[in-house]
Amino acid sequence: xxxxxxxxxxxxxxxxQEVILRCVPISNHLYFYWYRQILGQKVEFLVSFYxxxxxxxxxxxxxxxxxxxxxxxxxxxxxxxxKLEDSAMYFCASSAGTVPIRGQFFGPGTRLTVL
Amino acid sequence: EDKVVQSPLSLVVHEGDTVTLNCSxxxxxxxxxxxxxxxKKAPTFLFMLTSSGxxxxxxxxxxxxxxxxxxxxxxxxxxxxxxxxxxxxxxRDNAGNMLTFGGGxxxxxKP
Numbered sequence: 001x002x003x004x005x006x007x008x009x010x011x012x013x014x015x016x017q018e019v020i021l022r023c024v025p026i027s028n029h030l031y032f033y034w035y036r037q038i039l040g041q042k043v044e045f046l047v048s049f050y051x052x053x054x055x056x057x058x059x060x061x062x063x064x065x066x067x068x069x070x071x072x073x074x075x076x077x078x079x080x081x082x083k084l085e086d087s088a089m090y091f092c093a094s095s096a097g098t099v100p101i102r103g104q105f106f107g108p109g110t111r112l113t114v115l
Numbered sequence: 116e117d118k119v120v121q122s123p124l125s126l127v128v129h130e131g132d133t134v135t136l137n138c139s140x141x142x143x144x145x146x147x148x149x150x151x152x153x154x155k156k157a158p159t160f161l162f163m164l165t166s167s168g169x170x171x172x173x174x175x176x177x178x179x180x181x182x183x184x185x186x187x188x189x190x191x192x193x194x195x196x197x198x199x200x201x202x203x204x205x206x207r208d209n210a211g212n213m214l215t216f217g218g219g220x221x222x223x224x225k226p
Contacts, residue, residue: 031212043216056211103149103160
């Protein structure tokens with residue numbers, strides 16, 4: 001079965017550094033998402049992306065965050081100047097349409113640790 | 116703001132037991148409710164429910180939605196140790212595609 005993949009699996013960075021988290025969504029999917037899960041807390045929506053633009057974003061997704069689909073396969077999340085509170089598991093997800101019969105498919109996540 | 120509450124927070128059972136996990140929600144313009152299983156990392160999709168009273172079933176797992184009382188249950192019969200995981204409930208409203216997750220129920224199935 002096709003899968004969403006993410007790299008790296010674990011990223012450690014210093015506060016104030018920029019990080020780019022990478023995702024390869026399922027190939028025929030058109031909608032892409034980023035979620036995060038701080039340790040011990042709920043999964044939280046960050047942003048959704050369709051047709052090369054952001055379709056929705058949450059309050060968490062401030063000016064420090066950006067997303068991009070640089071080519072036909074990758075979908076990236078950039079955090080410009082990381083803060084300690086950005087430490088979390090970041091999940092990428094994709095879906096075939098706006099009303100996906102099988103929900104959104106999640107990748108394995110990237111654990112971001114900001115020191 | 117959409118709100119999803121799951122109960123219990125955690126549950127320990129023995130193999131062969133039946134469990135019922137609960138999810139209640141407050142959503143403006145409800146569209147669908149989804150159940151996911153989260154083991155080590157990625158949530159994996161179990162069910163999506165949009166209509167009241169229609170049971171979705173997959174093997175030993177089943178789920179049903181009550182749109183009047185604003186809740187859903189996930190049943191697992193004849194539990195196995197492989198069912199040990201965090202079970203997440205999420206809702207989607209008509210405003211867009213974002214999912215609002217509950218805090219999850221941590222299920223541990225002992226041999």
